[in-house]
C-alpha cells in the first residue's frame with residue numbers, strides 16, 4: 001500500500017477544516033450529521049475541534065457496497081435526528097462522483113432543514129462530478145481508489161490511521177479473503 005496522506009498531514013488537514021467551518025458559522029449552532037459509515041473516523045475528530053454548539057446525528061448512505069464501483073445509492077435515515085428548521089452540516093469522508101452528497105443534501109433539504117452545507121476530508125480531482133462542490137474540503141486528491149481513516153475496501157482498512165492507495169494485487173488479494 002502506498003501512503004497518500006500520512007497521520008500528521010491528516011491531523012493538520014482536519015484542524016484546518018474545523019477552522020474554516022468555525023469561521024463560516026461564527027458561533028451559530030449547527031446540526032452536524034455524519035454520513036455513515038465512511039465518515040466515522042473524520043467525524044469523531046472533526047466535531048471535537050468545532051467550537052459552536054452542536055446537535056449531532058447520523059445518516060447512512062451506501063452505493064459502493066464495499067467495492068470500487070458505485071451502484072444504486074441507498075439512504076437510510078431511520079437513525080437521523082430531527083433536522084427541521086436547523087442549519088445542517090453533512091460530513092463525509094470523500095466526494096468522488098458527487099452522487100452521494102448531492103442526493104443526501106436534497107433529501108435533508110426536503111426534510112425541512114433551514115440550510116444544508118457539506119464538508120469532506122477528500123475531494124477527488126476527476127471529470128464528471130455531479131451537483132454542487134462540497135463547501136469545505138480538507139484535501140484534493142488524484143483519481144485513485146483510497147482506503148483508511150474510515151474509507152474501506154470490502155469493509156476492511158477503515159481502521160488505518162492514514163490514507164493509502166491499494167495496489168491492484170492488494171485489491172485482488174483482499175477480494176479473495
Ligand SMILES: O=P(O)(O)OC[C@H]1O[C@H](OP(=O)(O)OP(=O)(O)O)[C@H](O)[C@@H]1O
Pocket residue numbers: 035036037038039061062063064065066070092093094095096097098099100101151152
Ligand atoms: O461521491 P460518490 O461517488 O457518491 O462517493 C462518495 C461516497 O462513497 C463512499 O460511501 P460508500 O457507498 O462506499 O459507503 P460507506 O460509507 O459505508 O463505505 C463514501 O463514504 C461516500 O459516502
Ligand SMILES: Nc1nc2[nH]cnc2c(=O)[nH]1
Pocket residue numbers: 064094096097144145146147151152153
Ligand atoms: N474506499 C473508498 N470509497 C470510495 N467511495 C468513493 N470513492 C472512494 C474511494 O476512493 N475509496
